[in-house]
Each structure stands twice: as C-alpha cells, then as structure tokens.
Amino acid sequence: MRLLLVTQKVDRTDPILGFFHRWVAEFAKQCEGVCVIGQLVGEHSFAKNVKVESLGKESGRARVSQVLRFWSLQWRLRKQYDAVLVHMTPVWIVLGAPLWLLLHKRMYLWYEARGTRWPLRIALCFVRKVFSASIHGMPLRTEKSVVVGHGIDTDFFVPGEGTREEKLLLTVGRITASKNLEVILHAFEQLPAEYRLMIVGRPITDADNALFSVLQQRLAQKHLRKRVTIQPASQDVLLPLLQRATVFVHASTTSLDKAVLEAMSSGCIVISTAEAIQHFLLPVCQATRQTLDDRIREVCGLSPGKRKEIAAAQRKHIVEGHSLARLVKRLVGEMDS
Numbered sequence: 001m002r003l004l005l006v007t008q009k010v011d012r013t014d015p016i017l018g019f020f021h022r023w024v025a026e027f028a029k030q031c032e033g034v035c036v037i038g039q040l041v042g043e044h045s046f047a048k049n050v051k052v053e054s055l056g057k058e059s060g061r062a063r064v065s066q067v068l069r070f071w072s073l074q075w076r077l078r079k080q081y082d083a084v085l086v087h088m089t090p091v092w093i094v095l096g097a098p099l100w101l102l103l104h105k106r107m108y109l110w111y112e113a114r115g116t117r118w119p120l121r122i123a124l125c126f127v128r129k130v131f132s133a134s135i136h137g138m139p140l141r142t143e144k145s146v147v148v149g150h151g152i153d154t155d156f157f158v159p160g161e162g163t164r165e166e167k168l169l170l171t172v173g174r175i176t177a178s179k180n181l182e183v184i185l186h187a188f189e190q191l192p193a194e195y196r197l198m199i200v201g202r203p204i205t206d207a208d209n210a211l212f213s214v215l216q217q218r219l220a221q222k223h224l225r226k227r228v229t230i231q232p233a234s235q236d237v238l239l240p241l242l243q244r245a246t247v248f249v250h251a252s253t254t255s256l257d258k259a260v261l262e263a264m265s266s267g268c269i270v271i272s273t274a275e276a277i278q279h280f281l282l283p284v285c286q287a288t289r290q291t292l293d294d295r296i297r298e299v300c301g302l303s304p305g306k307r308k309e310i311a312a313a314q315r316k317h318i319v320e321g322h323s324l325a326r327l328v329k330r331l332v333g334e335m336d337s
Helices: 020-030 063-076 091-103 118-126 181-189 206-221 235-244 258-265 292-300 304-321 324-336
Strands: 002-010 033-041 050-054 083-087 106-110 129-132 145-147 165-172 196-200 228-231 245-250 269-272
Touching: 002 020, 020 033, 020 050, 020 324, 033 063, 063 091, 083 091, 083 324, 091 106, 091 118, 106 118, 106 324, 129 324, 165 181, 165 235, 165 258, 165 292, 181 196, 181 206, 181 245, 181 292, 196 235, 206 228, 235 245, 235 258, 245 258, 245 292, 258 269, 258 304, 269 292, 269 304
Parallel strands: 002 033, 002 083, 033 050, 083 106, 106 129, 129 145, 165 196, 165 245, 196 228, 245 269
Antiparallel strands: none
C-alpha cells in the first residue's frame, strides 16, 4: 500500500509531537511508499521510500496560504498514494475530501481526543474508518470507529539500568487545563519535603500561557520552586527522566494519554486519577483527587522489589497491547482490507 499521512508536525525534536517521527518510520517499513504532509516540518530523517512536504507553518506562512499549498500537494502527489490517513486534525479531511473523492482515494482518520467540534462531525461523513487508541478517544458514536490501541516504541522506551530516585515524581504533557496540573500540585503539597516533582511540558495557546503563569505564581507563593521544576523536553531527553523517576503522576481528563503509556513502557510506575487509565493499573496505582497523595506515599514506601514487580506488569501490558509495530501493522491491515 502507498500511504499519504497528514499531520501537524514532522519534527523528532518536538517535545509534544516528536513521537510521530517514529510512526512515519514504522509506516515506511510496512508500506511500499509513504508521503507525509506536515503543517510544520523540522528535523527528520527517514528511509528512501518516504517523501516529506511542508505546508510552511515553520516559516510563518499564513493559514490561507497553507490551505492552498495543501490542495496543490494533494494533486501533485496523487500518483504516489492510494489511501490517506489524517492524524488528529479532522479539518484536513473536510478540506481534502472533495478532491480525494474525485481521485478515488480512501480516507481514514486517527482521533484520540474529547473534542466534538464540527470538523470531526463532517469528517466522519467521508472517512471509511476512524481509528482511536481507546473507547474514550472517539467521543461521537459511529459504526466507523475502530479501537486499535496506541503506538509506543517499546524498543526505545525501556527501563534503565540505574537506580531510581525514590522520591522523584514526574508528569509529562502539554501545560493546559485538561491536564489538571493543579490537582497534581495540590497532592504534591501534602507530601513531605523530601519529595520532588518534575513537570515536563510547555504551553501552546494563550490560555495555556495564562495557566502557566498561574502555576508559576502558585509555586512562588507555596515556596515550592526548589522542589518543583517545569521544563520542555524532546523524547531523547525525556527517556532518561522516565528511567530516573519512581512515579509518573497523572490527572488528565483527556482520553488515553500516550505519555502515560510511554512511562509504563519505561518502567516508571503510573499513578492516575483518569478514568481512561484506571483499567490499566493495579489498585495501589488507582487514585482519586482526594487519594492521590496517599497513593504516591504508598507506592514510594514499597520495597524496591515490589515496585519492580508493579513496573514489570505495567510494561508487559504496553508491550503486548500498545507497541508501535503492532499498531502500524493493524492500521495497515485495516486500511488495505
């Protein structure tokens, strides 16, 4: 199969979307050819059967100009792909459907989010299938929904050989309201002074930046700046952090969070309040807003051997159900059938 991928970013150094670089590389292994259209294209390196085109966001190209270039690339690349998979942004299905229908190109969508705005509703009229990592990822009921699990590079996200810092906590993701960082900070404030927290992520929108300012003020008011750090990180930088921390703290209201699965694959024990994650976890790792700090104390107080048992069970779940190679094989099969 020859595949066209449409995505937001193609940049392996991006702290949020850098993972998609590995997706493209895996599709290249399992497809005859792969064309990629990214709104923004940065650092990348792929096999010879991958062609990457940018819509020019990295150079400041206006949205109208990006759309015009998108339409141009649809047509120019038409003989190089048989099917289209749009990643997370259904508006590209809406914009691309008229020409793809004319060209008889099969359309598919990957969607793992809570939003139900009009682009998703319209896109569902055109795609043959919409893929999600979990039942929580597709918020609209449709017969086109196919739950396939996530795609975690379990050969990259592996436990380290060093000793973990018993009182080091970590959380990863965009700094935005849905991540409920205030819940994590409230739980952290109840913990003894020897605990430390690393928040890995960055704000994107104006609302995110406003939240980031509020978080910084809270850290200053609570005298937590020496115990809490906030920083972005590429996946190459993130992996050693996941291998150092004992607990990955999670309170997001989003659907199945990829960062959680990366932590589990890396042997970092996940404690979460999120409904979408609960069935992944042992009871000792299942928390509510009220019990989050108690669960953290309980896990960090376990013997190293018991923590290793929990971490091994979590990693086994990811390797068996959410590995990248397994996911891409399933997607290719679903699109080629």
